[in-house]
Amino acid sequence: MNKFRERLAELGLMNSWPAWFDEFHSHLQTYKAEHGDCDVPHNYKCEDGYRLGYQVRCVRMSRKRGDTVRVTPEMIAELDALGFIWDASDRWGTNRKGEKDTTS
Numbered sequence: 001m002n003k004f005r006e007r008l009a010e011l012g013l014m015n016s017w018p019a020w021f022d023e024f025h026s027h028l029q030t031y032k033a034e035h036g037d038c039d040v041p042h043n044y045k046c047e048d049g050y051r052l053g054y055q056v057r058c059v060r061m062s063r064k065r066g067d068t069v070r071v072t073p074e075m076i077a078e079l080d081a082l083g084f085i086w087d088a089s090d091r092w093g094t095n096r097k098g099e100k101d102t103t104s
Helices: 003-010 019-035 052-065 073-082
Strands: none
Touching: 003 073, 019 052, 019 073
16 A cells, blocks of 8 residues: 555545556556656556556546546546656647647
C-alpha cells in the first residue's frame, strides 16, 4: 500500500479500490519506475501480459466522459500524484501530428 492510501486508511477515509484499479495502479507504478514517467504507449503490454496501454486509454476516456463511478475523484488524485498524463495529445504541448499546439 502506498503512503497516500496508508494515510487515508489511518483517517478512516479509505474504501478499498476496485481490484482493477489496484492492478492498474501497480502496473503503472512499475512502468514509471522503469521508464521515469507515466507516458505509456497505447499498445504497451507488461511482461505479464497486462495491457497497460489499453487500460490507460480506458481510464482517460472514463474521466473525459465524467464517469465518476469507474474513475472516482480519489483515483484521479492518486493518479495525479503519480504523474499520470490525462491528455496524451498535449503531453509535450503538441498535437497528435507533432505540430506545436497554438490553440491555447
